[in-house]
């Protein structure tokens with residue numbers, strides 16, 4: 001499943017050929033995704049220029065000239081592929097849902113075998129209130145997500161801090177892997193009650209979350225040049241995990257005797273595996 005850094009990487013890649021272009025044609029082959037792709041998609045987007053492209057949580061947003069936004073979510077297996085100046089006519093393949101043609105002749109095809117993705121339309125003015133975005137918390141890389149804002153948000157939360165930072169209503173895009181890695185970097189025990197963190201710990205945790213997500217985006221930028229490879233099981237951030245999926249191993253720069261301590265520990269929180277170093281994380 002693509003996480004926030006992958007979506008950011010895809011967005012950057014797609015801007016290069018889509019931003020500023022006019023959509024010349026659209027065809028829907030199979031409207032059923034998590035939503036039903038609106039029947040009027042073609043009518044609304046044809047002959048419209050893509051004025052802006054952005055991301056909110058794991059949604060990609062294309063803003064059109066007519067003050068409408070195309071909302072896209074990749075779900076589990078959503079992926080775009082392009083055909084640049086093809087010499088053969090396009091014939092839809094299995095799992096192809098939508099086909100776009102751009103003014104320069106590039107064809108853009110959305111494919112989604114498991115159909116958990118979203119493609120929908122929303123007037124710009126109603127975007128924040130839409131059912132997709134209206135419940136979302138802080139954007140983790142925004143300046144508004146600070147140690148102060150996290151600290152204020154967790155005052156009334158007795159749940160484990162790891163589960164608190166994975167709650168989309170508080171902050172978006174901190175998936176299971178990034179949560180474990182951020183708590184390790186901040187040296188905070190993932191099982192502590194959120195409201196027991198000190199202000200200094202909240203500051204440390206927020207800066208760790210930003211650092212982990214930024215480095216995942218950088219890794220995506222260098223290894224995922226081809227945005228078309230997004231989706232599915234590929235986790236390009238995997239090479240650099242400190243604790244995730246490393247049960248029983250020493251953590252980076254570990255001074256402790258793994259034979260005595262058992263090394264990195266795995267626990268289950270909210271049905272998800274958490275990995276942490278009981279020596280360093282308190």
Ligand SMILES: [Zn+2]
Pocket residue numbers: 250251254255256263264277278279280
């Ligand atoms: Zn350790």
